[in-house]
Structures are given as structure tokens and as C-alpha cells.
Amino acid sequence: MSTKFRHFRRTFSASSQFRNEISSSSTNNLLNSNPNKDSTLPGLCKGNKFEEAIDFLCQQKRLKEAIELLHHIDQPSARTYSTLIAACVRNRALEEGKMVHSHTKASNFVPGVFISNRLLDLYAKCGSLVDAQKVFDEMRNRDLCSWNTMIAGYAKIGRLEEARKLFDEMPQRDNFSWNAAISGYVSHDRPQEALELFRMMQRHDSSNSNKFTLSSALAASAAIPCLRNGKEIHGYMIRTGLDSDEVVWSALLDLYGKCGSLVEARGIFDKMVERDVVSWTSMIHRCFEDGRREEGFSLFRELMRSGISPNEYTFAGVLNACADYAAEHTGKEVHGYMMRVGYDPYSFAVSALVHMYSKCGNIENARRIFNLMPRPDLVSWTSLIVGYAQNGEPNKALHFFQLLLHSGTKPDQITFVGVLSACTHAGLVDKGLEYFHSIKEKHGLVHTADHYACVIDLLARSGRFKEAENIIDNMPLKPDKFLWASLLGGCRIHGNIDLAKRASKALFEIEPENPATYITLANIYANAGLWPEVAKVRKAMENRGIVKKPGKSWIEIRKQVHVFLVGDTSHPKISDIHEFLGELSKKMKEEGYVPDINFVLHDVEEEQKEQNLFYHSEKLAVAFGIISTPPGTPIKVFKNLRTCVDCHTAIKYISKIVQRKITVRDSNRFHCFEDGSCSCNDFW
């Protein structure tokens, strides 16, 4: 026996009561839980059938005990090692796996390809590629499986360059190798490269096409998204008879959905014989994405009735839809359901809960969920930061950003979008600039187009146009539409006509069909009294057939959503609403409210031709909310566009007169009105 082994044995014998344990307490416990199987264990040990006992313990997931039995065997067989390692793989038990590995070395066992492959698999599945690489390097013989396991291991954790290198070096490839490489690209947001590889395979090695490579290639086409490519694969699928697999059908369904061909996606879904939770989830999600809100929710309800259990993907998808539609009530139902089925607190569905609550303006609940997370992920941190920024508490947003840094989680580019927008909402221009520079200097991240748009927003709102232009002229990226729109918005606030011309010119090139640009520009001209220019813009708009988006607000009262369009008279309670608004108007004027006539014009852009400011959709919704709920109830209204200045002023007065907390989520942020002022400090 080698010294090493003796040491090993001592370590294990330190808890040498194991024999007693097996025959007494722990066995008794197990006897109670599983009397039939467990009664055999003491017998096995007594008869020195340790290898069988190890099998038994492995099945019971009692890995540590199984490993302890190893040193009752002079020379464990390959089969025993194999069983043990396989059990460690199944349970992702890296520590135990390493113990078995050391045992093989200590007992001078020379693993063949088979056992080595199991070890590779162990380390690859546990993400410990350093160990896997070591085993791989030490192997005298490697077979296809060894190479494939390494490639899949690297691909899974996103080390795609290493995976690709092995793939290129390997002596021969089978369908597994191709798929490991292709799916690695797919799952790490590099669908183009995935497709390139797929095409390469089709050209040189087409016999390796199977259901696995096909579903990966379909997923890649969906991610791009490229319908033409997907359709080609669809055709190929049918020609080669590879269309018999349900997973391939799911991938196809998702492809059509992601490419916006909802009808085809639904057709596939309806035709599928065996729909599983993935196909359901995909179908539901694509409906929401396409704006088919009711269809999405009703499919979700159908799924719940179908007996198939929704999973974290399903929850995340539905919750995100609730966040987009501000359907807090439904979101709460989903939350309740998750509680009942007992959700995994580590799941990403929890971050969707944080997101849902913060998007619905319930930042307290978002925070509560966040606090319950054992290890909040970056998405949750970011959701909370963005939530605080949008809910009018930018300082809290920045506070949480500091906490994030302390927690050791690395912020990414999206986190900084939240941080910068917090600075924008708070009017913290210099602090925002500081953060902007820190992205690259402190955090080693590359500035994205979004970061530039944020910083231009920050500068333009506060009228620092020189600095803004300086950044635009020197930035390494091409300014995008969001950046120009931010600049144009700043020009509107400060009446900067020259820069407005530059910004709108750029916008007309990028998205000539967007009505907002025309309207904002017309308003800037109108404010400066440049009427002929206003007429020109309107003419251009007319000529190109561009239609304004109507303003729309909605409010949820007792589980029912009430929608108001501008000048809407279709609501059954409309005369009560008008009467109430008339009364309010008198009181508001006594308090000093002056209707902002200028903005009648401004809002022609967003609210069409209505002359009377009191027909704006958010005022209708707010008024309806007040008359439909008991005094003191907070009111929460949602609007599809940005709120107008007059409505903003009016709602401040209303909040004071009726003594209510009124929250308005517009397309940009939350406004929390209370006792005559708004959380946005009139900065939006």
C-alpha cells in the first residue's frame, strides 16, 4: 500500500463509526423511509458485498457513505468507480467526485478510456474545466467521446474559443461533435457563427445532420432572426424525414414565432401531437411578444388546466408580459401560484418577479422579493435599480448600485443603463458623467450605443449642448435613433432650433416613418413662433402618410382594466367623469392652476385634435379612478405615451385637492403625485 493511500485511508477512517452508522441509526432512519430497499444494506455489508452496497448507496444519493465504503475493498473494480463517478455526475457533486478521483490515483488504479471519459464528464458538467483539461491531457488514449465531452464542457460555460480549438483539432467528428460546437454558439448569443458551422456541416459532412443539429440550427435562425434560413431548414427537415421529433417541432414553432409569423407558429402548435411545457411556453411567449395579450393569457390559463406543470421559463415569460402591460393583478396571481407550487428561490423566474413588481410601480414588493433572494442575480439587481430610477427614487437606485458593487457582483452594460437613467431622472448631470466614464475606466466595459444615448439625454435635458455635441462628434459608434431622439427632446425643453434641425435630420434618415420626430420638431418651431416651418413639417408628414399615435391610458379597478382614449366618450361612466372633472377644474383654478394653453398645441402631437385639455386620456383615467374608489385609495394609471405638461401640472393639483397618492406610469417613467408635487421634480 502506498503512503498516499494510507493517508487517504486515514482521512476516511477518521469517521470510522460508519460501520455502526450503517447498522444502526442511519439505517433505521432509512428503514422508516424506505423499508423494502433499505433492509438489504446491512446484509450487503455483513457479507462483504461492498461493491453492491456502493451501488445501493449511489442510488440513494448517499455519496459520502458510498465513498467511505471504498476502502473496504482492496482493489475497487472499474465498474465500481464508474458507478460512483456517474452518481457524482448526476448529483453535480464536484467535491465527492474529486474524492473518488483521488482514490483511483491513490490505489494506483489506471483508468481506461471509459473511466477517464466519466471523469471528464464529471468535471465538465460541474464546470471545472481546469480539472477536465488535466485529465484530458493525461489520457494516453482518447476516443471521440473524450473530445466531445471536452467540447461540450467548454461550450456550455461559454468558453467558445477553447471549444472551437478542440473541435478544429480533433481527428474525426461525429454528429455529437458538430452539435456540441453549434449549440455552444447558439446558447451564447452567437447565432451567426452557429449557422456558419451548420452550413459547413451540411456541405462537408451532411450525414451528421440529425434532430440535435437541426434543432440547434433552428434556434440559431430564430435568434438572428432569419426566417428565410429557418424556412430552408424546415424544407430540409421535411425532405429528410427528420420532422418526426417533437423537440424539432418546438424549435420550428419558436422560429416562426420569433420571426413574427404568428399564424404559422400557431398552426404548428395546434398540429403538434405531444405538446410539452416548452412548446406551450414558447407559444405563449410569442403571443405576448406580438402584442396578442389576450391570446397569451388565455393560452396560459389553458396550460394551467392541461395538467402540464409550468416551469421557470413559463413564469418568467408571463411575468414579463405582466410587467409590459402593467397587469399587476395577473402578476400577483402568477406569484401566488409560484408560492403554492414552491418555486426555486435561485431561479431566474424570481428576477422576473422583481421586474414585474417594479414595472407595475410596486417597488416595495419588488424590494421585498429581492430581499428574499439568497443570491440575487445581476438581472434582479438591475431590475431593482431601474425600478427605483423610474419610480422617482433615483438616490435609492444609486444606493443599490453601491450595494451591488459591495456584494461582489459585477455590473454589466445594462446595469449602467439603469445607473445612468437614475442620474438623468435625478438631474445629477456631473455624477452621471462620472459614471459614464467609469464604465470603461473602472469597470473595463465597452460603451454601448445605449450608454451614449443616456449621456446625451443627461446633457441635453440640462441644456449642456456643447458637451453633448462634442461627445457625438467624437464617439466611436454611429449615433443611433435613441441618441438623436434624446437630443431632440433636450432641444424641445431648451428651444434649441439649430441642434433640433440636426437631430431631426438624422432621425428622418434612420426612421422616416416615426411620427414622434415630426411632431416634436413642429412643436419646437411652434414654440419659437416659426409658423411657416410648422406648416412645412406637417405637410411633409401628410405627404408621407404618417399617422400620429393616439394617446391611451388605462387603470385597473377591481380586477378590471378600463381603457381611455383621448376625447373618449365611450365609457359608461363618462358623464360622471366629465361632471367630476368640471368640479375639480373650479377648485384647481382657485388653488392657482392655469391651463397651459401652449401645450394644447404641443399635445396635438400626442393627443390628436382635441382642443380641451380636459379630455386627455390620463385625466379621464385619473378622474375615473377617484370616483370609483373610496377616499384615500391610491390611484395608479398607465399611459402609452409620455405625459403632457398640462396633465402633469393638473394631476399635481388634483393630488392635493383630493388628498390621494396618484401614480402615472408613462412610456418613460413613473410619476408619483402626492400633496401637490411629483416625484420626478418636473424633470422627465
Next chain:
DNA sequence: GTAGGGTTAG
């Protein structure tokens, strides 16, 4: 008897 595909996302 070892290795695998399709859903989510601030």
C-alpha cells in the same frame, strides 16, 4: 454502459 437539441432576459 460514457456525450447532446427546443423555452427566459434587466
